[in-house]
Amino acid sequence: MEAVLSLLEEVAAQPLDYARRWKQETGKRVIGLFPMHFPGELAHAAGALPIIIQEDDKPITVGQSNVFNFYCGYNRSVIDQALRGEFEVLDAILFGDHCVQLLGTADVIRANVPEMPILFNQLCSTLDASWAMSETQGTFRQLWRELEALVGRPIGEDEVRASIRLFNRNRGLMRRLYDMRRRGQIALTARQMQAIVKSSMVMDKTQHTALLEKLIAQAENRPRRDVVRVFLSGHMCHAPKPAILDLVEECGGIVVDDDLYTGYRYIFADIDEAGPPVDAFSNWYLTRNRQVPCPTRAMKGMDWEDYLLNAVGKADAQGMIILMVKFCEPHMYFYPEIKEAFERNGVPLLMLETEHEEMPLEALKTRIETFMEIAKRRAVAA
Amino acid sequence: MLQVVERPSASPVFGNGEKANRLRSTKFGGRLVNDYWDSLFRAKEEGKKVIWYNGTYIPPFFHAHDVAWVHGEAWSAYLAAKHGELPAQKAGEQRGYDRELCSYARTHIGQALIDLDKLKDGTLGIDADDPRAETMRKLPPPDMIINAYPYCSSGQQWDDITYRLFGKKVPMFTVQIPLLWGGRPDAGYLRGEEWNERSTYVTNQLIEMTKFMEEHTGRKYDFDRLSEVMGYVKKAAQLRIEAMDLCTATPSPASFFDWIVSIAPVNFLPGDQNLVTYFEGVKAEIQDRIANGEGAVKDEKYRLFFDGMMNWNKVGWLADKFAAVNACVVAGRYTHMSFWQEPELIDLKSPVRGMAQNYLICPNNHGAPIMIGEIEKICDKFGVDGMIMHASRTCRGMSNSQFLIAESAKRNGRQALFFEGDVADESFYKDELLNTRLEAMIESMDAQRRAA
Numbered sequence: 001m002e003a004v005l006s007l008l009e010e011v012a013a014q015p016l017d018y019a020r021r022w023k024q025e026t027g028k029r030v031i032g033l034f035p036m037h038f039p040g041e042l043a044h045a046a047g048a049l050p051i052i053i054q055e056d057d058k059p060i061t062v063g064q065s066n067v068f069n070f071y072c073g074y075n076r077s078v079i080d081q082a083l084r085g086e087f088e089v090l091d092a093i094l095f096g097d098h099c100v101q102l103l104g105t106a107d108v109i110r111a112n113v114p115e116m117p118i119l120f121n122q123l124c125s126t127l128d129a130s131w132a133m134s135e136t137q138g139t140f141r142q143l144w145r146e147l148e149a150l151v152g153r154p155i156g157e158d159e160v161r162a163s164i165r166l167f168n169r170n171r172g173l174m175r176r177l178y179d180m181r182r183r184g185q186i187a188l189t190a191r192q193m194q195a196i197v198k199s200s201m202v203m204d205k206t207q208h209t210a211l212l213e214k215l216i217a218q219a220e221n222r223p224r225r226d227v228v229r230v231f232l233s234g235h236m237c238h239a240p241k242p243a244i245l246d247l248v249e250e251c252g253g254i255v256v257d258d259d260l261y262t263g264y265r266y267i268f269a270d271i272d273e274a275g276p277p278v279d280a281f282s283n284w285y286l287t288r289n290r291q292v293p294c295p296t297r298a299m300k301g302m303d304w305e306d307y308l309l310n311a312v313g314k315a316d317a318q319g320m321i322i323l324m325v326k327f328c329e330p331h332m333y334f335y336p337e338i339k340e341a342f343e344r345n346g347v348p349l350l351m352l353e354t355e356h357e358e359m360p361l362e363a364l365k366t367r368i369e370t371f372m373e374i375a376k377r378r379a380v381a382a
Numbered sequence: 383m384l385q386v387v388e389r390p391s392a393s394p395v396f397g398n399g400e401k402a403n404r405l406r407s408t409k410f411g412g413r414l415v416n417d418y419w420d421s422l423f424r425a426k427e428e429g430k431k432v433i434w435y436n437g438t439y440i441p442p443f444f445h446a447h448d449v450a451w452v453h454g455e456a457w458s459a460y461l462a463a464k465h466g467e468l469p470a471q472k473a474g475e476q477r478g479y480d481r482e483l484c485s486y487a488r489t490h491i492g493q494a495l496i497d498l499d500k501l502k503d504g505t506l507g508i509d510a511d512d513p514r515a516e517t518m519r520k521l522p523p524p525d526m527i528i529n530a531y532p533y534c535s536s537g538q539q540w541d542d543i544t545y546r547l548f549g550k551k552v553p554m555f556t557v558q559i560p561l562l563w564g565g566r567p568d569a570g571y572l573r574g575e576e577w578n579e580r581s582t583y584v585t586n587q588l589i590e591m592t593k594f595m596e597e598h599t600g601r602k603y604d605f606d607r608l609s610e611v612m613g614y615v616k617k618a619a620q621l622r623i624e625a626m627d628l629c630t631a632t633p634s635p636a637s638f639f640d641w642i643v644s645i646a647p648v649n650f651l652p653g654d655q656n657l658v659t660y661f662e663g664v665k666a667e668i669q670d671r672i673a674n675g676e677g678a679v680k681d682e683k684y685r686l687f688f689d690g691m692m693n694w695n696k697v698g699w700l701a702d703k704f705a706a707v708n709a710c711v712v713a714g715r716y717t718h719m720s721f722w723q724e725p726e727l728i729d730l731k732s733p734v735r736g737m738a739q740n741y742l743i744c745p746n747n748h749g750a751p752i753m754i755g756e757i758e759k760i761c762d763k764f765g766v767d768g769m770i771m772h773a774s775r776t777c778r779g780m781s782n783s784q785f786l787i788a789e790s791a792k793r794n795g796r797q798a799l800f801f802e803g804d805v806a807d808e809s810f811y812k813d814e815l816l817n818t819r820l821e822a823m824i825e826s827m828d829a830q831r832r833a834a
Contacts, residue, residue: 066785070482070775100535103561104782107750111786122560125538129556130590135583146565298529298538298556300545327482329778333539336478337546 001218012198034095035237044163052201055238072327073356074238075101096123119146127299136282160277168270173212187222190245190255231317232258251368257315295330305341319348319375348375397706405640407663423520425450434524437531438741446608453650458489485807487540530557532747534779555594564749584738611653612733619722621661633677635668639701641717648721679710688714690772691780693803712764719745750783768797775810
């Protein structure tokens with residue numbers, strides 16, 4: 001297990017290094033994708049390696065010239081990487097999200113890396129509108145055409161279906177790992193689980209899938225310990241720093257589940273393998289919110305706080321830690337309702353604001369330790 | 383946004399102490415705004431349905447259907463004008479809304495939280511008999527919520543929260559106005575495949591919006607009435623642009639700050655003869671000033687462009703600050719690119735598509751290359767020497783691309799300065815920083831002229 005995890009952790013730590021090696025070995029294109037709700041299958045079917053563009057751990061330097069410090073760490077880091085020339089490995093960027101900060105970032109990249117094609121067509125964000133399906137189908141068709149123009153050849157439906165099958169298999173295996181983690185059937189730390197998902201956002205899917213199969217075959221049960229079972233929520237576009245995940249577990253917790261983007265949010269939904277791919281992508285996109293709500297999408301009848309309370313219960317977690325990215329507006333809008341719902345239901349909750357820059361881990365430690373104490377007492381009292 | 387917050391003027395120790403020579407004709411707008419709010423506060427008594435909306439200037443659709451409307455941004459500004467924004471923002475913060483959230487939204491949501499029970503409890507730190515509380519109590523609750531934000535994802539989320547605050551029971555409709563990214567080979571200002579597709583998409587949604595109103599009022603939508611309302615709006619928009627164009631004169635007879643206080647009529651006031659009368663008055667005063675050689679700023683030496691959302695707490699303050707260094711802010715992105723900027727697109731026989739197109743060309747809703755191209759055209763037209771970049775802390779829709787705009791200005795031989803502030807949260811504004819930067823900019827412009 002350790003050898004597989006070590007490989008995945010290495011890719012997760014340096015995703016662009018992996019992409020460069022892959023490109024050198026295969027001679028094929030690498031296409032960057034922005035989060036949050038965007039399928040990589042189409043780019044894969046076009047013969048490219050789709051990678052979700054990640055925040056890196058370098059301080060923001062040259063990027064300061066093009067982004068204000070009141071933007072989220074992900075956007076500032078992406079701009080900084082672009083200006084440092086890190087995206088030279090990318091042959092194009094594809095995305096469809098409407099986050100206002102991300103739209104600004106895309107424009108900065110377009111201005112500073114003018115040779116980089118950026119294929120953007122905005123996805124419908126009102127998921128329950130009567131026109132949502134036809135509009136979303138149109139958006140995916142347009143992206144398909146633009147991608148064909150980029151690669152200079154038609155992309156066949158069968159090729160796309162094959163990519164969908166491969167991605168589904170990959171997601172399914174990760175969901176199995178999630179299930180095993182909930183049941184204590186695999187000894188995975190939160191850092192390791194993040195590496196598994198993050199590396200899947202970057203690696204060649206066939207290679208990653210083979211490693212997942214090996215990992216599951218080698219799974220070892222987690223030894224029972226007197227720890228607080230914790231659910232993590234938030235970080236909807238990029239991975240929280242592993243040091244924070246370590247801190248949660250060093251303070252007497254064990255992460256049993258999450259709705260993080262570099263986590264369950266990335267893997268929870270499969271795409272239909274049988275029908276026309278444009279319809280399959282559209283269905284996948286429009287129904288995602290019914291499974292794991294996202295505050296950036298408008299859909300009546302879906303409550304993130306209800307989902308979270310339910311998910312915490314299903315995972316038998318004793319409390320939830322929210323990792324809120326500083327300056328992430330959608331999360332800031334919905335946080336008060338989550339907080340109130342958890343208070344009403346007596347479920348311990350801790351909110352930690354995270355930043356791109358180094359955070360005072362000692363101060364966080366005190367807060368997390370207090371949270372663990374509260375969670376333990378509540379569990380005893382229950 | 384349209385209501386001006388009158389606060390103390392710029393410090394007399396700054397510059398030469400001159401004040402802005404603001405247009406007198408805009409006072410009529412103040413009366414229209416007050417009439418609008420008074421009529422809104424009576425809406426329920428008069429049996430009208432009330433729509434709360436956010437985003438672009440869709441009130442002609444409401445006016446034509448005889449419903450009352452509340453613009454969230456304007457309401458936040460109204461509270462600010464009555465010095466009521468702080469209790470509203472405090473109420474929002476008490477519930478856990480972070481101060482880095484859009485301050486329009488925080489003010490609006492905070493206000494919604496201030497209901498009578500809480501006021502009676504005194505839990506919001508404001509007495510029930512406080513006049514500010516009285517103002518807040520007047521706002522009629524929504525019968526419908528409509529969201530129509532170009533570009534800004536935060537705007538959609540803001541209305542989601544409003545919907546939730548009212549118990550998820552008020553019917554809500556969202557119009558999606560997608561970004562014109564401008565990535566296809568034929569992309570350009572008002573042209574290309576993307577422009578045509580998006581125009582149709584937004585038009586269709588606006589038609590759906592009228593059906594939504596029909597459903598919740600039980601009355602048929604009258605498109606002839608919409609054409610009639612749009613007749614006034616189109617005429618007012620034409621007059622406004624003609625009057626703006628007259629300000630290419632030197633000295634400029636009006637400034638950006640006069641246009642700022644003239645936004646209400648083209649943003650949310652009812653589309654009737656008053657709009658036309660307002661801009662006829664403004665245009666006539668501008669023509670008089672040109673005839674008399676009277677400028678908006680005494681001894682105009684520099685002409686500037688204001689980029690970014692307005693700092694609504696500082697309208698008078700900033701107008702005087704620039705006047706005190708003989709600088710006239712002659713144009714701005716918010717005033718000169720954002721409201722009914724292409725009235726000729728509106729066919730009064732069938733106005734919806736032209737309205738959709740005007741909503742789409744909100745400058746932020748263009749990808750940066752096209753937007754910056756349009757800014758450059760305005761700067762050339764008005765003979766701009768320098769750019770004032772207001773980095774509005776909680777309005778990312780406006781602060782996006784500002785570094786690119788500044789770069790473009792420098793390439794075109796224009797100075798640029800940045801200052802930080804906000805749309806409705808005064809605490810982000812640092813006066814001394816702007817003073818220092820403005821003085822430095824003036825010196826640079828002088829040096830540039832001496833070297834020329």
